[in-house]
Amino acid sequence: MGLKPVNLEEAAGALSELWSPKVVARVGAHYVKVAKVRGEFVWHAHEAEDELFLVLRGTLRIRLEDGDVEMGPGDAFVVPAGVRHMPVADEECWLALVEPVETKHTGDVITERTRSIEKQLE
């Protein structure tokens, strides 16, 4: 068993590619991931899975059809299953995500930004 914790901010900071989540831990059937993002992602939904966003550094806007969620460091927000959303970061933002192991990060939409779970586990 590894007895070393993972520092989420360090793990996010070490990422070189934007919008390319990396799995850093597993809790039951959920992965904890970190990501570095800037700009707009894509509108998508996860049909059956909630998705938790936690801002580590910077600010994030999660656009929803009902309005925008504005988030700063330490803020957590759960996008419920089935809810269409689009993350937007005006400046570079470092994130942690908690989502079921079967979640595709672009949900029901496949784009050039879609990263396979194998890629996220590298």
Add this chain to the structure above:
Amino acid sequence: MGLKPVNLEEAAGALSELWSPKVVARVGAHYVKVAKVRGEFVWHAHEAEDELFLVLRGTLRIRLEDGDVEMGPGDAFVVPAGVRHMPVADEECWLALVEPVETKHTGDVITERTRSIEKQLE
């Protein structure tokens, strides 16, 4: 739908009772909780459930039978299902936890510190 994020550090800071986790969000079958701790907890295990600890403020030592995990702010560590552990905080520490909704925070041990899930949801 609530469009406001929850700030984990603020939520933890607002707690008045030590070792009494409060549910702040739900992601699928997992709760996200915050807690304020100081001193030693109790040795316990969760037979079937992994448990993620994330330090928000201060430092935490998770004692395991194989050794200690030393954690500072931003550090995350998953105690695997079935592994006996005891959290210890020399100074006051603010935490976030991610664990299945059915997890009892004192695991297989019932003590005067055990808080029912109804209490954690208040």
